[in-house]
Amino acid sequence: MQDIQRKALKQQRKALSRGTQQRTEHRICMRIIRSAIFKKSQHIGLYLHAFGEVHTHLLIMQCFKHQKTVYLPQISSSKKHLVWVKITQNQYIQNRFSRHALGMYEPKQRGKLIHILDLVVTPLLACDALGTRIGMGGGFYDRTLCFAPYLPYRLGIAHAFQYIASPIPRQKWDQPIDALYTVNKTYCF
Template sequence: MQKIQRSLLRKKRRSLSHRVQQRTEQRICARVIHSALFKKAQRIGLYLHAFGEVRTHLLIMQCFKHKKSVYLPQVSQLNKQLKWVKVTQQQYLQKRFSRHHLGMYEPKQRGHSVHILDLLIMPLLACDALGTRIGMGGGFYDRTLATAPYKPYRLGIAHNFQYIPTAVIREVWDQPIHALFTTDQAYYF
């Protein structure tokens, strides 16, 4: 069932128009920056959108504006876990990134473990009413969070259609999120 969901959700997410993506990014960015989660956090992990996820450019720029430290993920080739690289506004704007063989961009410099983050803003394909996050299928976030000694607050951001009000099967390795912000709603689990 989840394989079928994944392919349908990927297709729907990628088919969104530029205008819809832009509007979603603006609304979710406003929701995030006005939240207590954002105001309290100093070290924020984000992602570089690449596969139709909610775009993060405005949110990253707001982090810099509000003097937050921005960390972007990098895949460790040794254990397939994510490492977090602190980037400056200049590095971000100059796009000092390399393309991973899976298609996403990641910072070129070395990263650190997830325990340094206060808030982790995560991409997803879907999320259910219990905070079960369905990712792209690589397990990078789940693997990383499962072994982290300190777990940051996990916030998923998504288009409205990515919230599924019924429970999906949660595997033992799945790492749930604490909250989900969509264009129209904030869900706390």
């Protein structure tokens, strides 16, 4: 994807109104919690939104309500991959997070490489009709999922304009997602 197109998508995502973000978050969250994959998953990896991604607060709270175990990503500086931190509802509500140098929030306690996740909800900048996911450019999700001995179901959530019908060039290390939820559609790959 050309840098100009990436920049335009980032700007469009950041420019969304609070109301649009809330409606998108609510509609996607309700569809996820009714899905078969959510119902059968116990260990769920999520993210804390920071750059205009679809907000995840409602989904995190629904995970706690449905007695799911919630994990949040933390960047392992030494290996440039993600480790996962199990959090409690109390930790989440009390906002026990620190800001990483790249701008996202992470749990304060140290995480570890966990391979028991049933479902990973990934942020993205764009996704094509083959499930090729373009993230923010750090490759953290790709590196983490590439070397996992057990691959969880990978669900991308995005605003409708982030779905691109034309193919995005995929590198051998890129990890495609299994499905994409936008505000109005579900794409399965």
